[in-house]
Amino acid sequence: MLLKITLVLFIFFICFQLLYILYPLYAVNKTNKGTRLKREKGISVVIPAYNEEAIILNCLQGIINLNYNNYEIIFVNDGSQDKTLQILNDQLDLRPTFKKLPAVKIPHQEIKDIYHSELFPKIYLIDKVNGGKADALNAGIEYAAKEIVVTLDADSILDPDSLSAINSSFEDKNIIAAGGLVQIQQGFRGSILKPRPTFKLRGLVRYQIIQYLTSFYLHKFTQAKLNSITVIAGAFGAFRKQALFDANGYRKTVGEDMDITLKIHKLMKTNNRYKKGKLTFIPQAICYTQCPETFKDLYNQRIRWQKAFIDCILHFKKSLFRHLGFSASFFLIFDSFLLGTLSAFPTILIPITLLIYINGYMVAAALFTVAIFLAIYQGIVMVIVGARFGMNYSGRQLLKVLLFIPFEAITYRLLGLLFVTTGTILYFKNKNSWYVSKRIKHSQQPTVSKISLNKNTI
Amino acid sequence: MLRNHLFNIFFTLIFFGLFSLIISFYYDDVSRALYDPAIFPTDKSFDLQACQSWRDDTRQFVVSNENKAKQITVLMYHRVIPEDQLNDTHVQANGDLFSTIILKSEFDEQMQILQDAGYTTLTLKELELFIQGNLDVPERSIVLTFDDGFKDNAIEAAPVLRDHGFTAANFVITGAVNMYDSAYKPGEYQYFSVDDLHNTCDVFEFESHTYNFHKRMEDNTPYLIGKPDKLVQEDLEASIVNLDGNTQAFASPYGAFDKENIQLFKQLDFNMAFTVIPGTVKQGTDIYQVPRKEVLANERIQDFKEKIGLQDGDT
Ligand SMILES: [Zn+2]
Numbered sequence: 001m002l003l004k005i006t007l008v009l010f011i012f013f014i015c016f017q018l019l020y021i022l023y024p025l026y027a028v029n030k031t032n033k034g035t036r037l038k039r040e041k042g043i044s045v046v047i048p049a050y051n052e053e054a055i056i057l058n059c060l061q062g063i064i065n066l067n068y069n070n071y072e073i074i075f076v077n078d079g080s081q082d083k084t085l086q087i088l089n090d091q092l093d094l095r096p097t098f099k100k101l102p103a104v105k106i107p108h109q110e111i112k113d114i115y116h117s118e119l120f121p122k123i124y125l126i127d128k129v130n131g132g133k134a135d136a137l138n139a140g141i142e143y144a145a146k147e148i149v150v151t152l153d154a155d156s157i158l159d160p161d162s163l164s165a166i167n168s169s170f171e172d173k174n175i176i177a178a179g180g181l182v183q184i185q186q187g188f189r190g191s192i193l194k195p196r197p198t199f200k201l202r203g204l205v206r207y208q209i210i211q212y213l214t215s216f217y218l219h220k221f222t223q224a225k226l227n228s229i230t231v232i233a234g235a236f237g238a239f240r241k242q243a244l245f246d247a248n249g250y251r252k253t254v255g256e257d258m259d260i261t262l263k264i265h266k267l268m269k270t271n272n273r274y275k276k277g278k279l280t281f282i283p284q285a286i287c288y289t290q291c292p293e294t295f296k297d298l299y300n301q302r303i304r305w306q307k308a309f310i311d312c313i314l315h316f317k318k319s320l321f322r323h324l325g326f327s328a329s330f331f332l333i334f335d336s337f338l339l340g341t342l343s344a345f346p347t348i349l350i351p352i353t354l355l356i357y358i359n360g361y362m363v364a365a366a367l368f369t370v371a372i373f374l375a376i377y378q379g380i381v382m383v384i385v386g387a388r389f390g391m392n393y394s395g396r397q398l399l400k401v402l403l404f405i406p407f408e409a410i411t412y413r414l415l416g417l418l419f420v421t422t423g424t425i426l427y428f429k430n431k432n433s434w435y436v437s438k439r440i441k442h443s444q445q446p447t448v449s450k451i452s453l454n455k456n457t458i
Numbered sequence: 459m460l461r462n463h464l465f466n467i468f469f470t471l472i473f474f475g476l477f478s479l480i481i482s483f484y485y486d487d488v489s490r491a492l493y494d495p496a497i498f499p500t501d502k503s504f505d506l507q508a509c510q511s512w513r514d515d516t517r518q519f520v521v522s523n524e525n526k527a528k529q530i531t532v533l534m535y536h537r538v539i540p541e542d543q544l545n546d547t548h549v550q551a552n553g554d555l556f557s558t559i560i561l562k563s564e565f566d567e568q569m570q571i572l573q574d575a576g577y578t579t580l581t582l583k584e585l586e587l588f589i590q591g592n593l594d595v596p597e598r599s600i601v602l603t604f605d606d607g608f609k610d611n612a613i614e615a616a617p618v619l620r621d622h623g624f625t626a627a628n629f630v631i632t633g634a635v636n637m638y639d640s641a642y643k644p645g646e647y648q649y650f651s652v653d654d655l656h657n658t659c660d661v662f663e664f665e666s667h668t669y670n671f672h673k674r675m676e677d678n679t680p681y682l683i684g685k686p687d688k689l690v691q692e693d694l695e696a697s698i699v700n701l702d703g704n705t706q707a708f709a710s711p712y713g714a715f716d717k718e719n720i721q722l723f724k725q726l727d728f729n730m731a732f733t734v735i736p737g738t739v740k741q742g743t744d745i746y747q748v749p750r751k752e753v754l755a756n757e758r759i760q761d762f763k764e765k766i767g768l769q770d771g772d773t
Contacts, residue, residue, distance in 0.1 A: 003491060003492065004492065007488070007492070021473070022470065025466050025469065025470070026466055362484065362487035362488075362491070363484075363487060363488055363491045365484070365487075366480075366484035366487060366488055369480055369484070370477075370480055370481075370484075373476065373477065373480055377473055381469075384469075388462070
């Protein structure tokens with residue numbers, strides 16, 4: 001019986017993997033660099049910041065290099081106890097302003113002051129009482145003046161062309177929200193205007209690069225086609241501001257990014273105005289984020305993600321199919337929950353059960369071979385699709401990537417099982433103690449003094 | 459663009475090629491693991507026709523009138539187990555071996571006796587013709603039969619038979635046959651696998667011992683007598699399907715049958731049916747109640763010889 005369940009789950013797994021391998025391969029058939037429109041829609045970039053003194057200037061660096069005009073930046077200082085505010089003030093010459101007015105639609109913690117940069121007139125800063133990331137985002141949306149809101153993590157750097165890619169994509173009136181491509185900063189060398197991908201990195205970072213690329217180029221790309229994106233990553237997402245208001249803003253949870261995505265799915269299903277709405281993925285809208293470099297940091301991040309995921313699943317479980325579209329519900333249940341979380345538990349048990357069940361070792365070998373085979377092929381397709389989107393590894397680096405893919409599939413990938421199982425167990429174990437959102441401390445912290453706000457440097 | 463397109467197709471073809479290679483490599487192992495060994499499907503056959511054709515090659519024996527057999531003994535065996543493999547499961551509460559268990563050394567000895575005495579083993583077809591008076595057979599003719607279809611028949615008995623140039627009939631509970639082979643465990647009630655049937659079809663002719671009716675009702679009545687005729691018929695029909703349509707002979711479990719059963723054997727075109735009532739077979743014996751003598755556990759050589767009608771001093 002256990003064996004049958006395992007095999008059925010495995011067949012589901014194969015189907016999803018085939019979809020993720022074949023669809024992007026055929027859909028991204030030509031080199032696709034995106035188009036640039038003349039008319040620029042207004043974009044407000046909201047950046048919640050809580051104790052970000054070490055990295056906030058990286059983020060600022062990206063903003064200064066943007067190839068776009070019709071935008072504003074809203075930093076939201078969520079009651080940082082460190083020098084975040086001071087560092088920004090030093091760089092931006094912040095002055096209190098009374099011209100910025102709230103929409104008064106979503107409640108949030110009290111605002112202490114609103115500042116306007118004297119040096120960069122497109123940049124604002126909201127200084128508020130601490131309330132968590134969701135609360136900071138809500139405050140940012142309240143004061144956003146433009147029609148499109150981009151949410152960005154303070155440790156992420158926008159690619160110069162990212163906003164124009166969003167602009168082109170939102171030309172389609174039905175697009176309500178979109179996720180950008182989150183690249184791992186450590187995987188690039190050179191200036192932000194001409195970043196070159198590299199793979200000369202630690203295994204743990206390589207693992208995350210493969211994972212991000214697979215997740216965005218293959219999974220999100222395919223899900224977008226089926227209108228079933230279930231998470232627009234908090235690191236970099238774009239929304240029509242009105243939709244955020246209609247969804248009543250962000251919910252206070254660790255997984256506020258998944259939560260808002262599902263809320264938008266709910267809008268599409270329940271609100272007539274959003275009936276034809278779409279969520280999409282914009283591979284040309286790129287931001288660079290730093291990934292954890294030590295196991296401990298990675299562990300903490302992934303446990304947080306898993307807890308966030310379980311929290312969202314539980315929160316939306318009654319809405320599935322009823323208030324969420326079929327496709328999104330289906331992917332949520334089968335791909336994310338059943339294959340991603342639930343099957344991780346038996347996967348750990350399989351080797352044990354198969355050892356007990358004498359004739360089962362060949363079945364275990366079969367599952368193993370197929371999984372590795374699919375992982376390798378998926379990796380290769382990822383490289384091909386990436387290249388068609390302009391992410392070209394040079395010869396030697398490419399060889400490193402290709403050699404790493406099969407190795408990763410049987411080593412690092414198993415870490416996922418650990419994160420998913422412990423994250424789920426810890427969620428239920430201490431349900432109430434986790435919701436305080438903590439930033440990951442980066443082990444490789446850039447020194448503040450080295451960063452100068454000049455164009456063309458990273 | 460076109461180049462990419464061709465590349466995609468090429469890539470996909472290689473992908474599915476390799477993928478189906480992997481699938482086909484593991485297909486047997488996986489379906490085997492999924493297979494429920496409880497019972498052989500009713501609609502599948504053992505596919506034995508080709509290697510069982512010898513059973514229809516009736517020999518013409520050149521025998522003088524004095525040397526013609528007037529009566530023939532049919533021996534019945536169940537299990538053959540090597541001495542060093544015996545364990546608690548083979549022994550009754552009083553410490554004796556179950557009567558159905560013959561030691562391999564004893565079996566070897568018995569076959570040696572038969573060979574030394576110049577016995578010929580007859581096929582069931584030949585026995586049928588003898589009963590009908592249509593075939594003369596040598597005086598020292600014998601028919602060997604095994605009941606139930608235990609795996610030890612294939613592992614232990616078949617090689618001995620082959621060494622002595624003998625053949626035997628094997629009455630198989632066809633539903634108990636395993637689709638997939640598994641390791642031989644003489645300590646368990648283990649039945650033939652399809653592989654076992656194929657590996658021994660040169661010495662055994664396989665016949666029906668029901669599909670899944672080798673059972674008793676709660677009041678101990680054997681299924682063949684206790685169950686409605688229609689169900690008995692369906693059961694026997696399934697066994698015939700498993701045996702590639704072979705209806706040469708039938709042996710009732712526990713030797714139990716009634717008039718309706720005999721009617722059914724005829725209706726299903728069985729040529730003959732065997733009992734467990736001891737006796738010798740003569741011309742004109744009821745072809746649907748052929749007697750058999752069971753060889754018992756720990757049988758003395760003297761008793762065995764007596765069973766087959768071999769006088770001391772005869773060789
Ligand atoms: Zn029997």
